[in-house]
Amino acid sequence: MIRTFIAGAAAALFIASPATAQSAQERLDARYDRALAAGYKALMLCSAISIAERNGTTRTPESVHAMELTGIYPKLDPIIRDLQYEIVRRPSGQIAHVAVAWAEDMPHTVAVNYGVDTGCSVLPPGSPEDMSNPGAPMEGAVEKAVISNIGNDKAGGDLSRQLNGTVSPAFDGTYGEGTRTSAVLVVHEGAVVERYAEGYDAHTPQRTWSVAKSIAATLVGAAVMSGEHDVQDPVGINYWRSGGRSDMRNTITIDHGLRMATGRYSDTPGNRTDPLYWGGTTVDERATNWPIVHKPGTVYRYANNDTLMAVKGIEEWLIHYPPQEFFAKLGMDHTVAETDIRGNYVLSSQVWSTARDLANLGQLYLNDGVWNGERLLAEGWREYVSDPSGPQPEGTQWGYGAGWWTFRRPEGNAFEGIPDDAFAARGNRGQYVVVVPSRNVVIVRRGEDMVGTRFDIAAFTRDVLSVLNDK
Structure with missing residues (x-):
């Protein structure tokens, strides 16, 4: 089910002012910014959440909206948080893909989680969502153990x-x-x-x-x-x-x-x-x-x-x-x-x-x-x-x-x-x-x-x- 982070918010307007006041280039640029914002959001949600889960911890969509998706590029910042999204998981619980809606006449932009060691990739606009094959299992452990040779805790207390x-x-x-x-x-x-x-x-x-x-x-x-x-x-x-x-x-x-x-x-x-x-x-x-x-x-x-x-x-x-x-x-x-x-x-x-x-x-x-x-x-x-x-x-x-x-x-x-x-x-x-x-x-x-x-x-x-x- 497609969701939006801001409850009850409709999809953001494609343009900032009436179409009659914009040139063809301005309309094209506004549409391009929405397409990029959709890719940005899809990838950030997919990567932040799926890699955190791979590492044995959690991130929520709300936390990603609050941190990774705030204060970003000025052209994308006013758009990105209102874009509707859907997180699709495999039977194992691992994320298969994240889809973000950005245009009524275009398919959703999709970021696919290809594997525990390669993370997520944004598909070209217009790609079908089922390219992530969400029904199939994804090999690899969900949780990795912490292995670190950076120092010792006893000495760290003094430091x-x-x-x-x-x-x-x-x-x-x-x-x-x-x-x-x-x-x-x-x-x-x-x-x-x-x-x-x-x-x-x-x-x-x-x-x-x-x-x-x-x-x-x-x-x-x-x-x-x-x-x-x-x-x-x-x-x-x-x-x-x-x-x-x-x-x-x-x-x-x-x-x-x-x-x-x-x-x-x-x-x-x-x-x-x-x-x-x-x-x-x-x-x-x-x-x-x-x-x-x-x-x-x-x-x-x-x-x-x-x-x-x-x-x-x-x-x-x-x-x-x-x-x-x-x-x-x-x-x-x-x-x-x-x-x-x-x-x-x-x-x-x-x-x-x-x-x-x-x-x-x-x-x-x-x-x-x-x-x-x-x-x-x-x-x-x-x-x-x-x-x-x-x-x-x-x-x-x-x-x-x-x-x-x-x-x-x-x-x-x-x-x-x-x-x-x-x-x-x-x-x-x-x-x-x-x-x-x-x-x-x-x-x-x-x-x-x-x-x-x-x-x-x-x-x-x-x-x-x-x-x-x-x-």
């Missing part, structure tokens, strides 16, 4: 007392008015302190957003470690070639993709990839075909598509060694890397993980790529990803390495109290993993910050380090 005056303010808006912190976890010399907001716990997954880019860089490091790839390898798209000449895009390397320096055009700042994320298109359809406007390796342009090209460079390796295998080695059993409908990993954003799992990721880098005595990342990989040696972003104190942000730029470090070797994964809505090798510290902050609010991770990092320095 908790030391950091209480710093960690608690992370939840009350001290580090950003209006921010909504869901989890904070700090690891220091084997001790751990973690705190959660009401409704969240150690099993609760959240979308990593662009922290996934740092996870992508980590998987590239594993592929390099295998000996099957090198960062200077061409991505291998194999565009036009004729008479000894070639499309310059053929010179794009994995390194260029990781450093946001492929030289390709992107149509919006930050390279919004809504058709891929919410519209049911695929990586191949959306991310690979943009034209080149700069020589690769010469200009920085933050782009989801660049990370997806780096991943494209190791896609054959990922067929044989999927992300879930790597996560299992790290004890990241509550992490799911989702794909598009053709099985391409959307590792620019579409990963769901917990604070503990992300702390394990940070600890891997503290260990210089070694986990439980096994080298998982190529030797020197930490220095590679945290070296801002390529072209750099403008208008910010942050530098950029290879899939990770750095607290220093080539010209120096503007962040007082934060060591030069510190680097971070950063994602939309306040997702952060900070690694400080010289201080043996990992800091994870999860949130659902609304548009217009921002958690000051640099100030929080500085304050945590200051307390630990006084230890």
Whole structure:
């Protein structure tokens, strides 16, 4: 049965003003926004609830509406919560799909739960709902055990007392008015302190957003470690070639993709990839075909598509060694890397993980790529990803390495109290993993910050380090 979150609410209007006052383009754009909002809602409900249940905890549609579906992109925010939806489950109780109604003359937009280790994918508009085959069982355990090597609880008690005056303010808006912190976890010399907001716990997954880019860089490091790839390898798209000449895009390397320096055009700042994320298109359809406007390796342009090209460079390796295998080695059993409908990993954003799992990721880098005595990342990989040696972003104190942000730029470090070797994964809505090798510290902050609010991770990092320095 199709439901709407707001009781008794009718479907939102297709347009914001009378049709006679709108041009054909405005009507088309309004319809497009509704289509994207439907995909956004279907995927968020499907992923948040099904992956939480996979991890042995729960999320309700109401909690997803209150957190993931509030304070989002301005064009979609007024639309998304009123869209009617239906959650369809298999006989086992696992979610088969989520369907969202958005147009009277179009089928519902559907996000399908394809498996416990690959999460949900949005189908193209117009796809039939029964593509999820809801009557069939889905293999795989519903609950995974927590496996963590991030520290010990006894030592964590001392650390908790030391950091209480710093960690608690992370939840009350001290580090950003209006921010909504869901989890904070700090690891220091084997001790751990973690705190959660009401409704969240150690099993609760959240979308990593662009922290996934740092996870992508980590998987590239594993592929390099295998000996099957090198960062200077061409991505291998194999565009036009004729008479000894070639499309310059053929010179794009994995390194260029990781450093946001492929030289390709992107149509919006930050390279919004809504058709891929919410519209049911695929990586191949959306991310690979943009034209080149700069020589690769010469200009920085933050782009989801660049990370997806780096991943494209190791896609054959990922067929044989999927992300879930790597996560299992790290004890990241509550992490799911989702794909598009053709099985391409959307590792620019579409990963769901917990604070503990992300702390394990940070600890891997503290260990210089070694986990439980096994080298998982190529030797020197930490220095590679945290070296801002390529072209750099403008208008910010942050530098950029290879899939990770750095607290220093080539010209120096503007962040007082934060060591030069510190680097971070950063994602939309306040997702952060900070690694400080010289201080043996990992800091994870999860949130659902609304548009217009921002958690000051640099100030929080500085304050945590200051307390630990006084230890």
